[in-house]
Amino acid sequence: MTAALRITGLTFAYPDGREALRGVDLTLTPGERVALLGPNGAGKTTLVLHLNGILHGGAGRVEISGLPVTPGDRKAITEIRRRVGVVFQDPDDQLFMPTVAEDVAFGPANLGVRGDELDARVTEALTAVGMLEHRDQIPHHLSFGQRRRVAVATVLAMRPEILVLDEPSSNLDPASRRELAEIIESLPVTVLMVTHDLPYALELCPRSVILDAGRIVADAPTGELLADRDLMAAHRLELPFGFDPAAVRR
Template sequence: MTPSLEVSGLAYAYPDGTQALFGVNVTIGKGERVALLGPNGAGKTTFVLHLNGILHGGAGTVRVGGLTVDPADRATLQEIRRRVGIVFQDPDDQLFMPTVREDVAFGPANLGVTGAELERRVEHALERVGMLHVADRPPQHLSFGQRRRVAVATVLAMEPEILVLDEPSSNLDPAGRRELAEILTGLEVTMLMVTHDLPYAAELCPRSLILSDGVIVADGPTAELLSDEPLMRAHRLELPYGFDPRAIARR
């Protein structure tokens, strides 16, 4: 089966000369849930913006469901952006339309979906995150947790090959965290979760990657990586007080 995501030899330097990625190799199979861990400034966001061709121009290739990201080819790029659904960290950046319904419709409408099919997609996506009842409200009137869930729906409506979440648990209260976790585990979609919330990664993702200084330094079962103290310390990853990854591994 074609993997959902194949990244090979990805390198990138910002226009000011700062090198952010030094040859990243990642393969994610269909239906996998993978966490991308790394300290601040490791290049996580830079990596994410390469997945749908927003950043490009360095070395290496990115293939999504077998399709190569080529920024020069506008038609393929549109298809790539359908296949890679990115949920950004701040839902206020992601929800820019006047109502929730219109925001969820924005993506599929750009892909040419109209009429009853568009309506169906919007309602289905909102239903999957349990937010159908706020469809006609303006996003700014929702709670932060609700906005985060609607942001997930805006991407689900595009029926992506891979869902990419940038710090999905940030700024959520414990109940909001748990609700989002329940929704995410219930979705049958390939998932890449960028985070430094290690317990959340342990809870949601069987496999983890560690990105540090622009390269992947570890790739393996999440509980195993989190239990490897020297590795964690070397890459500024710290478990919260009282959290024991071995307890998760035994579960």
């Protein structure tokens, strides 16, 4: 079976010389949900921006369902950006069009979808996140949780194969956090979730990897990984007060 995502030997240094990735290897099988954990400055965002070819230039290789990410090839990179849907942390960065529906239509329209088909895509994506009745609203008038859900819809409208979520639970109230978890669980796509919210990782992702100092330093079932106190402490990962991963029944 072709891997949904295959990263081999990926390195990257910023122009100022700072090495962000020092040889990352990671493979995701289709339909898998994996949490990408790691302290601030570990290179998580840098890695995410490699998945759709926005950052490039180092050594190594990234493949999405067998298609290599080749930033020079415009046609191929459009297909890569369709396959990899990145939901950024701040929904105000992601929602830049004046209305919800226009924003959701932006991605598929860039792929050449027009007319009724485009309308159907918008409806489908907004239905999947339960935001259809807000389609003509101004993003600024939505709650933060609603904006985050619309941000997910903007990517779903492109029918991606991998959904990459950057800190999906940040700034959400507990109810919005749970609603988003239900939405993520209901989606039939491969998910790579960058998060500091370890209980969220445990709830949604059977498998987790830890990225630290530009390398994958651990790759294991989430429950096991969170229970390894020494490993966690070595990479500045801490569970919330009173949270015991062993006590959570999956």
